[in-house]
Amino acid sequence: MTSLLTRVRAKLFIRSSLTSMHALDGAYASAARGRSNDFEDLREYEHGDEVRDIDWRATARLRTPMIKRMRATRMHTVLFVVDTGRSMAALAAGDEPKRDLAVMTVGVLGMLALRHDDDFSVVMGDAERVRRLPPRRSEGALEQALRAIDGAATPRSPASARERLLDHVARTISRRMIVVVVTDEAPVGPDTERLLRRLRAQHDLLWVTLRDALPVLPTAQAPGAARRDVDSGWEVPGFLHGDEAVVREVIEQRTAERAHRDALLSALEISHAEIGAREQAVPELLRMLRRRAHAGV
Structure with missing residues (x-):
């Protein structure tokens, strides 16, 4: 069985060898650590690097711009808060289960944490259970965490309960951490806003x-294609697919909810990405980390 971490690496390096990793490394270091005076090693200059780090x-010796990488003196714990209720077994926009995107997100950011000697931990759960994996600092532990996320979010899982996860973190974790919330497009209401203000x-x-x-599909439903609600099991009638008025109404509602969420996160100075x-x-994760670094969060 191929490890989930191996799949994450395959996606990470599929475009341009180590370029993605180097770019993410630099963005993560800037966003999570701040600067340090302990020299670690050299690497080639990449677009977006600070000129002062050359x-x-x-x-002059190597005849190509080289960047000094500095060893951070402050360790962090990255806490992933992952909804593993049954809504995460539903399809994402790319027609793959949302849990696959959650695994990819935690895998990429978890690898960055390990490369920078940071611990990581996971809080995951649903409406019936919240589970916390203890802080670890190894690829084996990250693989176990990814498998736990992948195995927890199924169509037979209890309902999702994002606010319950956020409340658990707010009540039980006092030591300051880098908290990464991995969730779906469920509307952000007053309870979520209250918890976000406390967590921030x-x-x-x-x-x-x-x-x-x-x-509903934007075009007429292909033979055999279907959309089924993961909570109720109700299948969307075929005649609704391709109905321009229905599709437009759904998109307008999603757009309004997205605008409300993004405005709230920006107002609270919470870095965010959408995948x-x-x-x-x-x-998308690279853009989020770079925005965070440039904002000095």
Whole structure:
């Protein structure tokens, strides 16, 4: 059986060898650590790097711009808060289970934490149970965490309960951490806002939204295709697929909910990303980390 971490690496390096990893490394270091005075090693300059980090002697010697990488003196714990209720077994915008995107998100950011000697931990759960995996710092532990997430979110799982997870973190975890919330497009209401304000005061908070598939297809339904609600089991009637008025109404509602969520997260200075397919995970997470670094969060 192929490990989930191996699948994450395959997606991470599929485009341009180590370029994605180097870019993510730099963005993670800037966003999570701040700067340090302990020299670690050199790497080639990449677009977006700080000019002040160029090692001019090494650049002259090697005849290519080289960046000094500094060893961080402060360790962190990255806490992933992952909804594993049955809504995560539903399809994402890219027609793959949302749990696959959750695994990809935690896998990529977890690998970055390990590469920078940070611990990671996971709080996961649903309406019936909240489970916390203890802080670890190994690829074996990350693989176990990814398998736990993948195995927990099924169509037979209890309902999702995002607010319950957030409340658990707010009540039980006092030590400041980098908290990454991995959730779907369920509307953000007053309870969520109240919990976010509390968590933002306690922790460094990031939010990753996994985009839901449209319940109705924009074009006429292909033979054998279907959309079924994961909670009720109700199948969307075929005649609704391709109905322009229905599709437009669904998209307008989603757009309004997304605008409300993004406005709230921005107002609270919470870095956020939105992922609809596994291929989007690396570029979207990179953009989120870079925005966070530039904002000085």
